Amino acid sequence: MAQVTRTPLAEQAADLLLERIRAGEWSLGSKLPGENTLGPQLGVGRSTIREAIRRLAGQGVLSTRQGAGVFVAALDVAEEWSAALRQADINSVIEARIAIEVEAAALAAERRSPADLRAIRLAADKRDAQRTDMEAHVDVDIAFHRAIVAAAHNPILIDLFDSFTPRSRQAMIDLLRLRDEFGSDVDQHAHTAILDAIADRDGQTASALARKHLLTLKME
Known part of the structure; x- marks a missing residue:
């Protein structure tokens, strides 16, 4: 599985998450794994994953629901x-x-x-x-x-x-x-x-x- 190798880490992590969404790993409306799962997969810490999620949420790709988790809101960036x-x-x-x-x-x-x-x-x-x-x-x-x-x-x-x-x-x-x-x-x-x-x-x-x-x- 691809891992982050360049800086800025949060941007690279966001790009890798977006690639996986585009590839169909998570369907529209599905819930993403938690930070403790995504972090090791991408080779980054929890704070970097949080920032990557914020970036994708700002682009309308992800949606964070308080107490429920992070969900796929769109399959690509507009x-x-x-x-x-x-x-x-x-x-x-x-x-x-x-x-x-x-x-x-x-x-x-x-x-x-x-x-x-x-x-x-x-x-x-x-x-x-x-x-x-x-x-x-x-x-x-x-x-x-x-x-x-x-x-x-x-x-x-x-x-x-x-x-x-x-x-x-x-x-x-x-x-x-x-x-x-x-x-x-x-x-x-x-x-x-x-x-x-x-x-x-x-x-x-x-x-x-x-x-x-x-x-x-x-x-x-």
């Missing part, structure tokens, strides 16, 4: 619906990022300390160095933007950013997969330009550049 849902979520995330990060960039330019600026520069360097692994690139990108929000010295903004990070991370990964490219020189330059404006204490330029960059991420 691709057009799934893509539209991902695109809508990406745009919602970007709009929320604009609301948080554009103002944070302006405040960071006004309030940043030398230590803040060093932290943003270090995050920018790490972002520049990580252009080969997609998920790692998203992580260093988030760290760069968080350093800017932290430099704004507004505890509410940093709390909003941190609470929003898990959903933002997944949306950015989905975006890069849909675009099938990341880590370009143009993209890195856009981030460096924001850093330079903050270093120059030019809040108007910093916020304008942050807005411009985030708007380029929106899906048409």
Whole structure:
């Protein structure tokens, strides 16, 4: 039986479960085995199985019934619906990022300390160095933007950013997969330009550049 061999594990586990559903191993409306059975079959832990089930439930393939288990709700993913849902979520995330990060960039330019600026520069360097692994690139990108929000010295903004990070991370990964490219020189330059404006204490330029960059991420 096929086992998960690549990361991200939850996505691979979801793909393998979907393959088995497509192959007819479980019919429409049937109940899936429990996590303790599926985990060893796929070579992953229970938390990974739970995340895989959540992914397939979000795509309308599985349905979780409280106290009863997980059931097959569809025999395949409705691709057009799934893509539209991902695109809508990406745009919602970007709009929320604009609301948080554009103002944070302006405040960071006004309030940043030398230590803040060093932290943003270090995050920018790490972002520049990580252009080969997609998920790692998203992580260093988030760290760069968080350093800017932290430099704004507004505890509410940093709390909003941190609470929003898990959903933002997944949306950015989905975006890069849909675009099938990341880590370009143009993209890195856009981030460096924001850093330079903050270093120059030019809040108007910093916020304008942050807005411009985030708007380029929106899906048409």
